[in-house]
Amino acid sequence: MGLTAQSSGIHAFLEELNQSSVKADAIIALAGNPNTGKSTVFNGLTGLNQHTGNWPGKTVILARGNYQHRNKNITLVDLPGTYSLLANSADEQVARDFICFGNPDATVVVADATCIERNLNLVLQVMEVTTKTILCVNLIDEAKRKNIAIDCSGLEKILGIPVIPAVARDKVGLTELKDAIHKVAIEKKPICPHPLIYNESIENAINQLQNDVETLLQGKFNSRWAAMRLLDGDATMITEMLHHLKKDQRQEPLAIRRGEAHCYE
Numbered sequence: 001m002g003l004t005a006q007s008s009g010i011h012a013f014l015e016e017l018n019q020s021s022v023k024a025d026a027i028i029a030l031a032g033n034p035n036t037g038k039s040t041v042f043n044g045l046t047g048l049n050q051h052t053g054n055w056p057g058k059t060v061i062l063a064r065g066n067y068q069h070r071n072k073n074i075t076l077v078d079l080p081g082t083y084s085l086l087a088n089s090a091d092e093q094v095a096r097d098f099i100c101f102g103n104p105d106a107t108v109v110v111a112d113a114t115c116i117e118r119n120l121n122l123v124l125q126v127m128e129v130t131t132k133t134i135l136c137v138n139l140i141d142e143a144k145r146k147n148i149a150i151d152c153s154g155l156e157k158i159l160g161i162p163v164i165p166a167v168a169r170d171k172v173g174l175t176e177l178k179d180a181i182h183k184v185a186i187e188k189k190p191i192c193p194h195p196l197i198y199n200e201s202i203e204n205a206i207n208q209l210q211n212d213v214e215t216l217l218q219g220k221f222n223s224r225w226a227a228m229r230l231l232d233g234d235a236t237m238i239t240e241m242l243h244h245l246k247k248d249q250r251q252e253p254l255a256i257r258r259g260e261a262h263c264y265e
């Protein structure tokens, strides 16, 4: 596919996904801190049905692959490892842009059970962008070896999202993960991530901006999260949002559909 300045990045990647020979019933982002086992989860789910390519316009390699579960075709996108959505590197920008603007049907964050606190930073950020977040707590075997026990059902209650324990290297937990993805991305099972509440002055500033931001974005992406990025003065994010809005005025959104935001019980 020929690339132009306007078709580089997220839009070109979505066009490529759209033109893929396998038509997806759902597109799932696989995110997480570096070295948490994302690719092991990806390989465990997709087997040999994979394709690796460059993110258009950047020297970042991305793998995407497919699997079938309950007669549905699921496409997984294995994103580069990232500590934060407040992107600094090209890798982090790619992961951020796909989660924030690619509108995946669900985002699975793979976390390392041996250092869950550090990993939860990204989980909380993803939950601020999308309600359709699933947490996969991987490396449970390593955690056990270190006498660390993770209370996944407790985490599920605190966060308000599905939490699936896994040992991806031994394919443990992958069926449960596929079931969770099915519920969120295909059945549109309601999820209500518990929102992070900031101190009063920050919340006031967000509230002041959010209505105007909502008018501008018209539901294209999360207005609370966009208002926070404006308050941050995150220049690369603001540029990307503007680019995304201009692009949307010229053409209809591509293959990725908007899901409904509901509550997970």
Ligand SMILES: Nc1nc2c(ncn2[C@@H]2O[C@H](COP(=O)(O)OP(=O)(O)OP(=O)(O)O)[C@@H](O)[C@H]2O)c(=O)[nH]1
Residues within 6 Å of the ligand: 032, 033, 034, 035, 036, 037, 038, 039, 040, 041, 080, 081, 082, 138, 139, 140, 141, 142, 166, 167, 168, 169, 170
């Ligand atoms: N013990 C154990 N090791 C695992 C598990 N899952 C993955 N690993 C190992 O952890 C290492 C990193 O796994 P990857 O799948 O490459 O991790 P990643 O998140 O894709 O890494 P980056 O793409 O570099 O961010 C590899 O050596 C895997 O074999 C697990 O559940 N238990």
Ligand SMILES: [Mg+2]
Residues within 6 Å of the ligand: 038, 039, 040
């Ligand atoms: Mg990897």
